[in-house]
Amino acid sequence: MSAVVGVRAEGDEPGVRETLRHGLRMSPEMSRGIVVTLLLATVATGGRIVVPFAVQQTIDRGLTAPQGPDLSAVSGLLALAAVLLLVTASCSYVVNLRLFRASEGGLATLRIGAFRHVHDLSVLTQNSERRGSMVSRVTSDVDTISTFVQSGGLLLVLSTLQLTVATALMLVYSPLLTAVVWACFLPVLSVARPMQRAVSGAYQQVRERVGDMLSAVSESVVGASTIRAYAVEARTGRRIDATVKAHRDAAVGAQVRVALAFSTGVLVSGLVTVVVVVVGTWWGVRGHLTLGELLAFLFLVQLFTGPVQIGTEVLNELQNAVAGWRRVLAVVDTPADVADPGEAGEVLPRGPIAVRFEHVSYAYPGGPTVLHDVDLRIEPRSRVAVVGETGSGKTTLAKLLTRLMDPSTGRVVVDGVDLRRVRFSSLRERIVMVPQDGFLFDDTVLGNVRFARSGATREEVELAFTELGLADWVDGLPRGLDTHVGQRGESLSAGERQLVALARAYLADPDLLVLDEATSAVDPATEVRIQRALDGLSRGRTAISIAHRLSTAEAADEVVVVDGGHVVQRGPHRRLVAEGGVYGRLHASWVAQQTRA
């Protein structure tokens, strides 16, 4: 499946402003009370000019007072400055707190919204390679925004304010020196963008190398037994070392660029001081500036150069945050390809279920057609087996039936209603599929079975296993139903995982049960036992099994044979055997396998 399902392609990316606007709309908490926060932030920033101003006043009115240094001339002023510092510090505290509350609240909303939406995207069930990237949409991408808003974003706002305030004050002291300072910094601003581009390019490299490295490292863990069995430790080690080194080199490369980019600002700051000293002295001697004003100006230059230095780094963070935000929003904006009609949809009453496929075709987006014009009728209470070779389209049939995907053309009709018009809550209650890889959560056996119905009692779960003929197996577990299955059920065997998945679906008690190779890793005796239990207990239920073990087909009311995306044969097992054709061939090899001992 090469074509990526859904999710807007990169390229036609929305701009920074559009992203921010859209992002704030998605997280209303973030902009709530923003005006008050900004006003307080302005006051807090005002605190930064207190010291330079106090320095100037002290020098001019205190230290270099006409009748010699005099403390009393400035003592009131210094006390006032101290009070102002305390007030502005309190403002800073309030600003920080408001900012953290607003941004964390907004981002939690975004995170949760995106999580919920991802579950509606078919990317998740059709393209396992992209699941990891979906996880980072709701984790690291949101974290990037949060980091930026709380450190970089605030810094950016405060820096801009500080730059403005510093410039205004510098203008008061000396318009000429202010012009000189700006003249020195304009060239820096013009190279900031290319530098920033170089830095983010380097980070992009690092990200890719990290991906390679993680993938190589994971082989040493996930593939441990294969590595051991073939004694390829040395080769695997070399492969890992190569990716570790590539990552290290890329990271160091990025670090060098960052260091150089950052130092440009530091260097210019230093040189600006020199220029101000030279020009200021010359200008002051001509009577345009007092000594105090020049020295205060030098403090203001510090106040001015700080924000410019931060600029390079913060703008880079901003770019990362916007990119992260854009990625999250792109997911949220991707229309659910298989959408829940919700309130407008129909609720189907419980009871025996009938299914009809009407001229159903399916092609993966940008891929070949895998199902051609299928017409099929599944009667209520019937047991149907779908058989065919790997890649014949069996699983596609099951996914259409359970509405994990929608047909490209034609429709699937349940009890006379187009599946697309059935409310999800009703659909999932009536139709349940057990996939081949019965995923288990890191919980106990009990917890996993209860996943189907959180209200189920322990007794009901026990009963499910008993009715499936699996009570013995549960008793044999070290802690029975309370045995932990480990991450993804790692501590059970593949066959045992399937048993738990079956009990889970059984507890859900659907009207139509779809089994997609659900017992492929189970021993024959257990499989037959389960099959019989399901048959006996599901008389009121419709059941569709997809299996390459044809025992299921032999027991079914009807067999549907799929070949190359077409339904080529259908009917009861015996008639199809007599017919020969594809089924005859499949059955012959099945029989050969069973009886050649």
Place this chain on the structure above:
Amino acid sequence: MPESSATAEPTDGGRSRTDLGPSPSSEPYTLRRGLFVLGQGIRHAPRMFTLAVAGSALYGVMTAGSAWALGRVTKEVITPSFRSGHVDGGDLAKGAGLLTLVAVLLVVGVVGRRVAAGVVVYDLGAIFRRRVTAQYLRLPLAWHSSHPTGQLLSNANADVEATFQVFAPLPMAIGVVVMLVVAAVAMLLADPVLALIGLCVFPAVFAINVVFQRRMSPRVTRAQRLRAEVSDVAHESFDGALVVKSLGREASETQRFTRSAYELRDANVEVGRTRGTFDPVIEAIPNLGTLAVLAVGTSRAAHGQASVADVVQVAYLFSLLAFPVRALGWVLGELPRSAVGWSRVAAVLQATGQLPFGDATLGGTGAAHLSVENVDYAHVDADGDLVPALVDVSLDVRPGSTVAVVGATGSGKSTLTALLVRLVDPDRGTVRIDGVDLTTLRAGEVALATALVPQQTFLFDDSVRGNITLGDPALTDDDDRRVWEALRLAQADGFVAALAHGLDTQVGERGATLSGGQRQRVALARALVRRPRLLVLDDATSAVDPQVEQAILAGLRDAGSDSTVVVVAYRKATIALADQVVFVEDGRVVDVGTHAELTGRRPGYRHIVDAYERDAALRAASEGEEVLR
């Protein structure tokens, strides 16, 4: 002049689990343990670290130097000029030259420190990632199976990163110490009384920093843990999407995620509250100090005890030092995280229990003679319980023969196959090939003679060829003849030839671009191409169509008897290939014999292998009854 503390490394898109896992050592954090980690790091990257510290020291000296230079220029050039109303061009040029020199050296210091500190962080990361993964490759599978996959991945990634991140701010902090010393001297030289204010303010800033970090680190750790939890919930939920969707559990999964997300939000706000309290305080203290310097300085100047320039210089030093002093705080803040990270990394590095190897070799060629004598094996499950998997198992497989292992789901068959190729060692008893105890063989010797195709195949992120040869050049000679031969035998030549790049096609991570049946056949070819003397197949054709499976089995039978074959099987056709059948029940070998013998005397065996036939017969009978009725 704020400077970001971290050589921020962007984290990867999703694959990295930030999970820090359960800590193997729960000893409380102590400064001693933190300092130990610093020692470890410095020992492994001494030169770059020294360079970073030198850069930082230069930066520190020059920062203080810039205040000193400005003071000197004020005293000797600016003030006289203002007083006399006349500028001496030569003096001003000298002053400007001095200031420029200081500025340039300062930048050299910054660049040197940043680059060298970055190299230290990434070098240490690389060194320890290599060591951790080398351990993964060395440690026995029993160790692997007792550690969750997610934890091992984060040990190699997030934990290594957390351990050495402290080296980003460390050189800066050391530079700050240098800077403080220089500044103290400069202040003392300018005016001892003003210096006294500095000697009060800077320790105060430092002390507040320490308190801040103490308050901060548990909150940050908690936020980190919750972030990992959010990531785990998302991972698990998206991995299980098919189950979530087909059972219609999206809403309850969203609730589960919401709980985690809100906990994280609250924890982050707590972190913010702490930071929001301390940041303004730490910023205000040096500012208040400056005001104190101005007041005291003016008073002292009034009494002729200090010059204007002295006061200006000390005040300027304060404004310069206020920010860098925080670097000390960054280091103290990172240390607990480092110590925790290190304890996890160290747990892997110190893990022992390597499979013991001897120096014996297997001289023979042709099919191997396999014997298993009184073997016990138990594994540890997710609850930490010891679960016996095999009990007193004995087997003797003659060279060139084929043995089928039959048993119910969970009876211990897969564990047995793992013992045969020495993926694990028995707790008791011996496994021998050609009479030689596997534990006495030298490393790599077992792999040369045997091949296992497991139930769940693993493919490397490599080409089809790479997955089959695993880098053995001998197998690619002669236009890949042997590779194609193996693929033919595994019934995989057809689909491989049809791939866009044939043998050079990349299969993706864990073979994601191939179907389950295709992956199994490539794994089979990987085993067959080596012409193993002992071939072990653990239900290795479960995802393959019956027809294809028939063809594979026929091929194996015709390929001759240079191999001894042990095959886990349910199907009679597979069993039919076997000279002998081993019947396993609850981890014990209950019987060995031909299929006919076992069918005759073991009802449990009949129950499994005849299940389908019996089922069909029962059904036919009941249909017959219905017809009669």
